[in-house]
Amino acid sequence: MSMSMGDMPAGSMSMGDGVPSLFTLQKMYWAVVGSAIGVATLVNVLDRVIASHRLRDSSLTPAKPKSLFFNIYATITAIVREVGYATPRPLRLGGLTLHFPPLGRVLIMLANLVVVMVLCFYKLDTLDPWKWENVGYRTGFIGICQLPLIFLLAGRQNIIGFLAGMSYVSLNWYHRWVARTLWLTATIHMGFWFRNWDRWHYITYQLYNDPLTKRGFAAWIILTFIVITSFAPIRRLSYEFFVIQHLVTFIGFIVAVWMHAPDEVKVWVWIPIGLVVFDRLARYTWGAYANLAIFHRKNKTNAFWTHSATFTPRPGNVTCVTIENPGIRWQPGQHVFLTCHSVAPLQCHPFTIASIPEDNRMKFFIRAENGGTRRFFRHASKSDSILGDEQVAGMSDTTVFVEGPYGSIRPLRQFDSVILLAGGMGATFTIPLLRDVVLAWKMESNGSKKQIPSRVTRLTATKRLRFVWVVKSRSQLTYFDSELRALLADVNECRHTHSHFEKEIEISIYITCDEKLDPPISTSLPLQTQPPPPLEAFSREESKNISEKDNISIHSVSADPTSTRDTVVTGRGCLPGGGCCCTTQIEEEEISTACACTCSGSAPVQSEKAALDMKPLRSEDLPNKTIIYPNIISGRPKPRTIIRKVLEKAEGESAVVVCGPRGLADDVRRSVVSLSDERAVHKGTGAQGIYLHVENFGL
Template sequence: MSMSGMNMGPMGHMSMGDGVPGLFYLQNMYWAVVGSAIAAGTVVNIFNQFLAFQRIRDSTLTPSKPKSLFFNTCATLTAITREASYATLSPWSVGGRTFHFAPLGPVAIILANLVVVLVFCFYKLDTTDQWKWEDVGYRTGFVAIAQLPLIFLLAGRQNIIGLLVGMSYERLNWFHRWISRTLWLTVTIHMGFWFRSWGRYDYITYQLKNDPLSKRGFAAWCILTFIVLTSMAPVRRLSYEIFLLQHLVTFVGFIAAVWLHAPAEVKVWVWIPIGLLVFDRVARYAWATYANLSIFHRSTPGTKYALWANRASFTPLPGNVTHITIDSPGIRWNPGQHVFLTCHSIVPLQSHPFTITSIPEDNKMEFLVRAEKGGTRRFFHYASKQHHFLGSGNTTPVKPVRTVFIDGPYGRMRALQQFDSVVLLAGGMGVTFIIPCLRDIVSRWKMECLRHQESSKKSTRLAATKHIRFVWVIKSRAQLSWFETQLQSVLSDVEECRRVQPDLIREIDLSIYVTCDDKLESQPQQSQVLCSQVQPESTIVGTRQITNPIEPVDTTDEKGSKKNGVSIHSISKTSSADSTPQNGCLPAGGCCCKTAIEDEDNNSIAEHQCSCSGHAPTSQIAQPEPEKTTAKAAPAKVHKLPVFSGRPQPRTIIRKVLEKAEGESAVVVCGPQGLSDDVRRSVVFLSDERAVHKGTGAQGIYLHVEKFGW
């Protein structure tokens, strides 16, 4: 990355001859292209916001269906664009590892940026002419440093691009990584042509030893190479906390090396990223100060004389899951958003992103956190020690709640209440993202009903959604207890809405699939049971009665020393040596629950029982004992949740919803990569299959895939 010994003023502003554009002109042209792309995304985002506003206020029976030539045309173009951008290649399995590919839409954006960068690097330059090699070196250096602001714009949590185009920072972070790799390629070409020019005179070693600019440029390239390598997913997932720390340190070193290497005329491209980083930090800390200081939330119970506003309780749940609750938080959020949670008294100096499983109407912020390793496991150990035992009905912590700090909320997607039909699919812990989306729409239905009861006048519509399809794939029936209460409440609310307003269509279909898929959750520890083990009959999820709910477990750290901990399982330890099939389970860990279910309407499937992974018999599920009530109070109605032993077929499920849809539909999925890819391919196939509807937009499909884990 050397520009030594040259006056970059004339080189930057003036043409290099033969119609070759100046270096500063190419930098400006690159940002003209980037700015145009951001502007186009902003226009689309504004149009989508207007569309949602219009649908909610549409008084017709089909608010999500376009009703003019203009909106029909937009729906047609949208359907065609989505079909192309959602498409993805099938996963490749090599050496026991499965590689998943990004959708065509994001890939096309990255490839377009790469093409623009390479064109600007070599436009009207003859790379075969050795006397032009230094010109290529200058050009690629100028194009490389112009990319720095874009990389930092895509990296911040308080993201300006995300605000404009309607995308969350974690989605833009994927673009941040790939554009950083494009920068690395540009810098490598820049350095390579200078080496090529010096190599004619065997001058490379001399330059690196004696020229300060060459030293700094080579140091910047080495640091950037390290950043790119350590940002790869396998390395990043080894320890995310360590990755963040080293990423920050190496970033500072890279910026310093670039600033020392770059000539004065282009240092502005270094100051811009520094300014963006400062803006992101200041905005985050300012918001975090408001969210966590009690002085801004004096009306919140329990914070009148306290310094910090947010206190959390920790409760252990089956499956090594910690239930964290913050009562009366000082901020609002939307369904599907997440916050970075910090609790220094339990996990010092760590901040973890957790999806908010509650909705603002609950007046409390709830999280379900699986104990993996590091901070999440310490949360679970703390929760386990603070409770006498699980399933006793006493969930009051022994010790006081802990002070926590929240950063957020973060996360964006289109409002689901604007769609005619909504399909929600979750795998394992992915339900923490899906449940609040489900509850939000139903709460809007309920609010409409209350307004209808209070006033004889026609109430304002809060949701255009008519049909909700909810599918949750779990490994063990004990996991159903995480959200059984919420699901029962949802069904009761929908039933009440139908009673109050029988003329309006409000339908909800729930399905719970129990399967022995290890990818739905973390790999079991030695103390956990195998798929083929059978749960004793005394385990009843509905009444929270659990056999051996808390059992000690020894965990070994990286140094080989053992640490005492607590593990909660809803499955007792039974021997798996018997290879005789029991209740449909196959020997050697095989399980009938892996069978794909083509048609849920087949009653024989619902009656099929499987005891794999601690599954309770069908008759025992979703039948909790009603709470004790007085003689005057009527017991709450218990709805039977449809539970199937096997795997769902997303394509069949989505197709049935689309056949009844009278407007645009939304499909939201959160779970393992395999489930997300299956849903994505199903949406593309069904969109192409229903090409006859593209002209009317009656059955367009919006897809939102939430990433599962890191």
């Protein structure tokens, strides 16, 4: 972009001896960008090769590198991860909490900024007034050549994402910051032209009389508006408004830039337009295939549209949306954009698929916030005045449209140990991943050769699973009760089928706010070698009504003061307006001391003997009387302790996956970095690497 470069072909003009032309500088920028994309692509290919190699490895430690090349690669990877995952602690300013991105992202964007600034000012004297016009030309050319990268990072059908194995969700963060770098470049470009004109008091005249200046200034105003509205606090005010205004302002910006730019650089405007058209055509083509019943006659024979869904209200203002026999396949952890015009017209929202493909149904748990999600909940609950009742039947089938699936995560079956942490609705992301690994255990245990491709010797290299779910209320446990019961049943079946079944799984549920858990209570279910004993707290009559499958996950242990395994008590604080909140982090699930409170105010701290003398958790203490989850704990987890315990047993590369509030994600990041450094993963200690995936929570 330039304020007056339309008067001459500036791209090939000389700016002094040894100074590259403007066209050459643009090519240099894209040489750097292309190299970065190439490195990311190479890493993605290597990761896929490693995953395939692990599934073909017949040794007892398939997730451990065994060759010199893979050992060197693992060491380099560990160093890069330790730097990239590092995250500063959040900064609290009064009632505002500022969270910082991980250092890896920051370094990449700083590198991009440095490259742009070097290209803008290389061999130019910014103190010489006679060079200010040259700076204006240079920054305009460097600014406009950044446009294609912004749009490459923005599309859902993402070329960079495909090459690098990254989700468009992750790339969207880079999209915003490249756009902010463009805004800085455009501001410098405009500033030097204004500075040059100001010597003759010419700025006002140019703005009023020069069409090229008017268009350039208009483009800068629109870009400034786009940058301001892209910050998270403003985006979250109204998702629907953000999407609409972003589309409108994008069109206005592209038109203004096209009218402002000379013909010799208009190619940098046409490329983004082409990328947008490609993204839309790909999305609409795939959407037509996914949603038109003519392509899925096996599933839908009498309907024009493929998908119909039932809407069921759940506790906590959550809507359960279920689509039977969906017309698309997906991987655990992916999401789709869901549209229901009869309920929320012209709105499209991304929701994580809370089921696995083997269920032959798509299930979503959608918390009612504003706009379309609130309409979903009203639609689901309007026929029944009692919300949260498990027996409430879903609304009649409603036509819905899906776009996707989207999302990318390294397959967890390639890792020796997997740790999954979820906060609240983040379980919709982690539970399908948990179920997928257990499903592989089950298929391997059944010895079904049909399930194992001929090119691999196993379906998964994972030996141990650790799942942690942090919820505010007991009512949220009902979302996945059947899935967790079935999962534990499958593990127990594997143990009965094979006496040498050595897989390990441990599940913990942390309840942070619940008046029914005062004083705090804990129960646990060991899942190491033997099936759990029968539930003594149930009466004989109640036990008869429980199915054999449910028995697997029902267990209550007495909180004997001499036992350190099952006596977990935590501190609680009272929330304004009622309700209790557990604020103490659990350092060790086996041993803890704390205080209690009442819902009307703080209660005196119990004596140690009184605090430990607790009754077993009974079925009536939970919303579903047929299940008691393993390790139900009142309090908050300490991720570092949980992760460390698993890593100490790891015999190969481990994976840590977290989805939840920003605070939880930051805590997990810092824990992974700290443990990686403590274990000296990259210093030849023999400790294995740690892969971390943080799924974005919210916008």
